[in-house]
Amino acid sequence: MNTGKLAFPMPLPAGVGTPSAPGGLEGQTSQEKPVRISVRRSRVDGCSTKDPAMFKTEELQINIGPQHPSTHGVFRMLVTVDGETIIDLKPVFGYLHRNHEQIAEQNTYLQNMPYTDRLDYFNSMANNQAYAMAVEKLAGIEVPERAEYIRVLMVELTRILNHAGALGFLINDMGMWQTQLAFGMREREKILDLFEMASGARMMCNYFRFGGVVRDLPPEFMPKLKELLVAMPAFVDELERLLRENEILMQRAEGIGILPKELALAYSVTGPVLRGSGVPYDIRKAEPYSVYDRFDFDVPVGSVGDVYDRFLVRIEEMRQSKRIIEQIVEQLPDARGGHINPRARQNVRPPVGDAYARIESPKGELGFYLVSDGSPRPYRYKVRAPSFINLTPLGDMCRGYKVADVVVILGSIDIVMGEVDR
Amino acid sequence: MYDIVNGLINTTFGWNWPGWVIALISHLLVTTLLFAIAPFQMLFLTYYERRAIARMQDRIGPNRVGPAGLLQPIADGVKMFTKEDIVPAAADRWVHFLAPCVVVAPTMLMFAVLPWGPGMVPVDLNVGLLFFFAISSISAVGLLMAGLASSNKFALLGAMRAVAQMVSYEIPAVLSLLAVVMLTGTLSIVQLIEAQAGLFISSADVPGVPDLGLGWFIFTPVGLLAFIVFFIAALAEGERTPFDIPEADSEIVAGYMTEYSGMKFGLFYLAQYVLNFLLCAIAAVIFFGGWQGPGVGWLYDRAISPANPDGNWVFNLLAGFLGVFYLLAKTYAFFFVMVWLRGAFPRLRVDQLMDFGWKFLIPLTLVNIVSAAIWVALLRWGPEQGITFTQNWTPILRWGVAFAVTLAVNIVAYIALARIFAASQAEQGRIDLDEYRDTLTATLR
Numbered sequence: 001m002n003t004g005k006l007a008f009p010m011p012l013p014a015g016v017g018t019p020s021a022p023g024g025l026e027g028q029t030s031q032e033k034p035v036r037i038s039v040r041r042s043r044v045d046g047c048s049t050k051d052p053a054m055f056k057t058e059e060l061q062i063n064i065g066p067q068h069p070s071t072h073g074v075f076r077m078l079v080t081v082d083g084e085t086i087i088d089l090k091p092v093f094g095y096l097h098r099n100h101e102q103i104a105e106q107n108t109y110l111q112n113m114p115y116t117d118r119l120d121y122f123n124s125m126a127n128n129q130a131y132a133m134a135v136e137k138l139a140g141i142e143v144p145e146r147a148e149y150i151r152v153l154m155v156e157l158t159r160i161l162n163h164a165g166a167l168g169f170l171i172n173d174m175g176m177w178q179t180q181l182a183f184g185m186r187e188r189e190k191i192l193d194l195f196e197m198a199s200g201a202r203m204m205c206n207y208f209r210f211g212g213v214v215r216d217l218p219p220e221f222m223p224k225l226k227e228l229l230v231a232m233p234a235f236v237d238e239l240e241r242l243l244r245e246n247e248i249l250m251q252r253a254e255g256i257g258i259l260p261k262e263l264a265l266a267y268s269v270t271g272p273v274l275r276g277s278g279v280p281y282d283i284r285k286a287e288p289y290s291v292y293d294r295f296d297f298d299v300p301v302g303s304v305g306d307v308y309d310r311f312l313v314r315i316e317e318m319r320q321s322k323r324i325i326e327q328i329v330e331q332l333p334d335a336r337g338g339h340i341n342p343r344a345r346q347n348v349r350p351p352v353g354d355a356y357a358r359i360e361s362p363k364g365e366l367g368f369y370l371v372s373d374g375s376p377r378p379y380r381y382k383v384r385a386p387s388f389i390n391l392t393p394l395g396d397m398c399r400g401y402k403v404a405d406v407v408v409i410l411g412s413i414d415i416v417m418g419e420v421d422r
Numbered sequence: 423m424y425d426i427v428n429g430l431i432n433t434t435f436g437w438n439w440p441g442w443v444i445a446l447i448s449h450l451l452v453t454t455l456l457f458a459i460a461p462f463q464m465l466f467l468t469y470y471e472r473r474a475i476a477r478m479q480d481r482i483g484p485n486r487v488g489p490a491g492l493l494q495p496i497a498d499g500v501k502m503f504t505k506e507d508i509v510p511a512a513a514d515r516w517v518h519f520l521a522p523c524v525v526v527a528p529t530m531l532m533f534a535v536l537p538w539g540p541g542m543v544p545v546d547l548n549v550g551l552l553f554f555f556a557i558s559s560i561s562a563v564g565l566l567m568a569g570l571a572s573s574n575k576f577a578l579l580g581a582m583r584a585v586a587q588m589v590s591y592e593i594p595a596v597l598s599l600l601a602v603v604m605l606t607g608t609l610s611i612v613q614l615i616e617a618q619a620g621l622f623i624s625s626a627d628v629p630g631v632p633d634l635g636l637g638w639f640i641f642t643p644v645g646l647l648a649f650i651v652f653f654i655a656a657l658a659e660g661e662r663t664p665f666d667i668p669e670a671d672s673e674i675v676a677g678y679m680t681e682y683s684g685m686k687f688g689l690f691y692l693a694q695y696v697l698n699f700l701l702c703a704i705a706a707v708i709f710f711g712g713w714q715g716p717g718v719g720w721l722y723d724r725a726i727s728p729a730n731p732d733g734n735w736v737f738n739l740l741a742g743f744l745g746v747f748y749l750l751a752k753t754y755a756f757f758f759v760m761v762w763l764r765g766a767f768p769r770l771r772v773d774q775l776m777d778f779g780w781k782f783l784i785p786l787t788l789v790n791i792v793s794a795a796i797w798v799a800l801l802r803w804g805p806e807q808g809i810t811f812t813q814n815w816t817p818i819l820r821w822g823v824a825f826a827v828t829l830a831v832n833i834v835a836y837i838a839l840a841r842i843f844a845a846s847q848a849e850q851g852r853i854d855l856d857e858y859r860d861t862l863t864a865t866l867r
Contacts, residue, residue, distance in 0.1 A: 062575045069675065084579075084772055175663060175670055175769030182479035248664050248767050251774055403579070404673045404771045 059087065062403075066095045070173045070407040073417030077394070077406065084402045089395045093388075096421035104381040109135050109210070110346045112381070116368075117204040119383065120419040122162050125154040125195070126361040128208035133289065133357035134368035135210050139350040144337025147212030148291045153225075153328045154198070154207065155359070156321040160232070161191040162362035162414075163272075163314040167239060170311070170411035174252050180242065187235050190228050197221050211344025225329065232322055240315050243308075253308040257397045257409035260305055267393040271364025271386050273413055276313045277305035283360040290359075294331065295324045307412040314414075317362075349376050363387055363414055383422060387415040426541070426738055427451070429726040434735065452544045456533045464695040465495035470754070471761045478765035502688035510572060510681050517571035522682070522689035524564030528557045529696045535611055536703055539713045539745025540722040541738070543612050550611035551603065554704060555596055558659070561693065562588040565668070565678050568690070572681035580677025583772060584668035587658055590779045591665075595655035597787035598648040601794035602639050602708055611707060618711040619719055633719035638711040643829040644794045647836070649709040651787050653756070656701040658779070661694060663764040667772055698760065699753065706752035713745030782843045789835035793828040800824040 065076035074095035080088040100119065104112045116131045117124035129151050136143060143151075168184030192202040197218055199207035207213055243249060259269070264277040274281055282299045284292040300316035302309025350372040358367035364386025371380035390413050398406050427448040431437050469484065469492065476483025484491035509518055535550035537543035547553050562585050569581020603609055606617045618637045639645030658665040669677035679690050706712055718741055723730070725737035770778070801824050803809040812820055 060575060062579075070673070171768060175666065176767060177475070177663065177764055179475075179479050179765045182481060186480055246767065248770055252768055252771065402771055402773065404667070404670065404769075407673055 064406065065092075071410065072169070072415055073420075075415070075417055075420070077410075079398075079403070079406065081403055084404075086398050086401055086403065086406060089398045089406065091391055091394045093391070093417070093420050096417045098422070100422040101381050101383065105378055108376045109348050109350075109378065112378070113208065114204065114206045117206055118418055119385065119422065120361070120363065120366075120387065120416045121203055122165060122416055123158045123362050124203060124205045125158045125207060126359060126366060128205065129155055129290075130357055130359045130361065130366045131368050132208040132210055133359065134355050134370045135348060135350070137355035137357050138353060138370050138372055139210065139348045141211045141344045141348075142341050143211055143290075144335075144339070144341055145291070146332070146335040146337045147339050147341070149328050149332045149335050150198075150213050150217060150339060151208065152290050152292065152295075153325060153332070154195070154205075154213075155361075156324045156328075157191050157194060159321045159362040160318050161188040163318050164188050164235075164239075166362075166411075166414040167311065167314055170307075170408065170414075171242075171249070173407045173411040174249065176249075180239070183235070183238075187232070190231075194221065194224055194228065197224065209340055209344070210346060210348060212338070212340025214340070216339040222329070225325070229322060229326060229329070233319075236315060236318050236322075240312075243311050243315070250308065252405075252408060253311060253412075254306060255304070256307045256401060256405050257412060258304060258306045259393060259397050263393060263396060264305065267389070269364070269390050269393060271360070271362070271390065271414075272310055272313045272317065273364065273390050275300060276302040276310035278303055278309075283358055283365055287358075289357075295327045297321075297323050307408055310412045310414075347376060349374065354380075358384070361386055363416070363419070364390055383419075385419040385422060387413075387417075387419040388422075391415055391420060426726060426735065429733075429735060429738075433726075433732075449544075456544065457530070460530055460533060460696050461692060463699045464692050465499070467695045467699060467757060468498070468691075469495050470757065471764075474758060474761045475765050478762070499688070502685050505684040507684040507686060508681075510574065512573040513681065514571040514573070517567050518681070519686075521564050521568035521571060522686045522693075524567060525561045525693045526564075526689050526696075528560040528564075529693045529700065531557050532697075532700050536700065537612055537615055537707065537712055538749060539742040540718055541725070541727055542713075542742055542745065546610065546612045549609045551599060551609045551614070551708075554611070554700075555592065555599075558697070558700075559588070559592060561697070564693075568682070569678040572678070574681050576674040576676075577678050577680045579674050580668045580670075580680065583674075584661070584678055586772070587661075587665065587668060587775060590776060591655045591658035591783075594651050594779060594783035594787050595659060597784065598651040598655065598790065599708060601644050601648045601787070601790045604791065604794040604798055605639065605642070605644060611712075615707060615712040615714060618714050634716045635711060635714035635719050636716070638709060638714070640709045642797065643825065643832045644790060644797055645709055647786065647790045647793075647832045649705065651783050651790070652709070653705055653759075654783065655779075656705060657760065657763065658775070660698040660701050660760070662698065662760045664767040664769045665775060666764075666769055667775060670769055698757065702753045702756035702760070703749065705756055706749060710752045711748075712752075713749045715744070715748040718745050718748065777847070778843075781846065782839060785839050786835065789839070790832065793831040793835075796831065797824045797828050800827065 060081050062079045064079055065071040066074040076092040078090040078092055116127040119127045164184040164187045168181035171180040172178050195205050196202045199205040259277050261277050261279055264274050278301050280299050280301045285299055297320045300313045302313050352372055352374045354371040356367055356369045358365050366386055367384035369382040370378050373379040397409050428444050431439050473483040484494035487493040487497045509515055532554055534544045535547050535553050565584040566581050569577045606614055619635055620633050620637045640649055661668055679687055721737050721741035724733055725741050726733040726735055801820055
């Protein structure tokens with residue numbers, strides 16, 4: 001059922017060419033219905049006042065971070081400004097480095113599962129899935145149908161909570177003093193309650209196991225989930241109305257931090273940032289894993305690639321996730337098998353070889369590359385973290401804008417330092 | 423105050439003290455009161471803001487210290503006092519020390535001309551309004567001192583933003599008040615309030631209607647437009663969202679306050695909230711009649727006043743209470759709007775702020791001054807000034823024509839200026855996306 005149309009049917013800008021994402025994009029077509037017509041200019045051309053006839057100005061170097069309220073953790077931006085205009089920006093990271101990959105190579109495969117929770121601590125379920133898939137590929141473990149449904153359900157819930165939180169933080173960075181954040185967190189709490197019900201933990205879920213999930217959904221889970229699905233559209237609509245009707249918010253978001261398509265592809269950016277730039281690349285469609293080929297959902301794309309497009313893409317993704325969850329609720333009772341493959345050993349000793357598994361995490365392509373030498377510990381453990389790779393074009397996105405825009409652009413990339421530095 | 427003290431001591435008690443003693447006593451009383459009131463306002467406003475914004479954000483707000491959290495601001499004050507006062511090693515010690523004083527002192531001085539109730543004004547300056555805004559500009563110097571002396575880049579950026587913003591938005595604020603000054607022909611805040619007695623229908627009140635104290639300038643087209651502009655400018659002067667750019671916490675940490683701690687930081691906070699209170703109060707005074715409201719005039723007619731030395735001091739108390747109640751109700755209502763905006767809007771960017779102030783607000787106030795002149799000409803001027811066609815009109819007709827003409831001028835001006843502003847923004851804003859992409863992707867090759 002890989003026939004979803006683009007949920008944000010926008011024409012690609014002239015001169016950009018047809019989408020050229022790797023694999024599986026047939027069947028995705030775009031309709032000629034522009035959502036956005038014009039863009040405000042927010043970037044200053046010829047930003048430096050280097051005319052010797054004018055009075056002398058000095059460039060100022062500022063360290064935004066590592067202790068700064070809006071760098072989403074310990075992240076440093078070495079910014080060179082001329083007055084308020086950015087002329088150069090260098091992202092500096094590594095302050096939260098905790099040797100994740102090396103530690104993982106000292107642990108057994110199962111011991112690493114809780115470590116993956118701490119990568120992107122907002123989306124522990126998504127991290128679990130990517131890691132479990134990599135190990136299953138390596139060891140050749142089958143996953144029952146019901147377990148796959150539960151996994152997809154959890155990851156889609158994660159996507160909703162991540163986007164609700166990310167948009168809240170972004171608007172908070174714009175100076176709206178936590179109002180939106182508080183409402184986003186309220187929705188997030190409801191989903192965390194569901195996680196707690198299923199896994200016993202709210203954030204560090206550690207719910208997935210090789211061959212399934214650690215325990216089946218409790219009986220009170222489904223009624224609560226249905227309640228959530230009934231209440232959610234109102235929240236998403238409210239958020240979208242805020243974005244589309246708040247003049248100041250539009251002024252701060254439109255035309256800011258434009259990431260052109262070519263640049264995005266060249267930096268191998270993924271996730272909502274890439275889709276905001278107009279590339280309809282979503283691993284759930286491009287290389288359907290788990291049971292995603294059974295669901296009907298759309299991939300939203302933007303047209304300009306600015307902060308506002310990333311906003312809209314995230315909002316639409318929340319709606320699409322809700323659609324997927326509704327289909328799961330329908331199909332789950334008929335799914336075969338239990339919550340875990342009873343023959344799957346947890347203390348795996350995979351045969352010699354390597355495996356790479358990737359999923360569409362809420363932030364982009366999350367991949368785990370594992371090399372096994374036949375021992376119970378991975379020989380090599382590598383994480384392809386979307387936050388880290390999405391952060392690399394930050395300097396190009398910020399150059400020419402104002403100091404105030406930097407935090408907005410950073411917020412629109414949606415990073416978690418736990419995943420950037422590992 | 424002088425009248426009340428004089429009335430109490432010399433008339434009621436019959437002690438016959440000399441005038442200078444009475445003046446001294448009354449001034450000391452007033453200063454003591456004001457120095458108690460100003461920090462109290464700050465304490466109350468912080469509590470009020472935190473509770474109100476908590477409601478908007480689906481929270482409860484401070485609720486642990488005292489009943490319903492009412493003592494929270496006092497606990498915060500104690501915390502401020504007990505914190506270590508840190509001066510950065512590279513800072514200019516004296517300027518760093520003086521800056522909070524330079525910021526706080528003007529805001530305290532501004533209380534001197536604020537009338538609280540009928541006959542309750544510390545100093546009735548004949549240029550009170552001018553004094554108010556002249557004094558308020560001084561705090562910009564203090565902000566720059568703070569930013570420069572801290573030798574911190576965020577503080578410097580914040581101070582530059584603060585000064586640019588205050589200087590730019592002082593112009594629309596003062597120009598919008600100028601329109602009201604033209605309507606009344608006075609700069610004295612007391613007289614401005616007195617001009618708002620009765621009903622705002624012509625210079626003569628409608629016969630048979632008691633003094634309701636509802637002749638507020640907000641009910642005229644000139645006053646309405648002036649109020650809107652003034653309130654926006656007041657948001658910028660008081661550094662409130664969406665204009666809280668100088669202390670944008672997500673961008674430049676805390677702006678000019680970054681390197682301050684302990685009570686010096688508290689003083690900046692105090693100055694800011696007192697300034698917000700004063701700006702709300704002056705908006706209430708100039709456009710919403712200040713203490714004017716139904717009942718105050720009637721009570722004050724029976725009280726001790728220069729016009730009526732034989733009145734009863736009980737009526738002074740009653741009129742004072744009612745007047746202060748009206749003033750504070752209006753002021754807190756405006757402050758609520760400020761809190762509301764803070765909960766609902768992100769902040770603008772510096773260039774957007776400047777564009778809005780210089781390209782939209784200032785032209786709008788200039789047009790408003792023209793319509794204020796039309797209002798005065800139609801309502802007051804006669805043959806002596808060379809206007810003869812209004813000679814035989816009744817006051818009501820004159821008022822009606824003036825209302826209609828100024829309303830039309832203001833609405834046309836608003837729409838036209840908004841269009842021009844939007845067009846200029848759009849002109850600036852149209853990006854050739856292809857060209858834009860080329861310049862960006864050029865960095866790849």
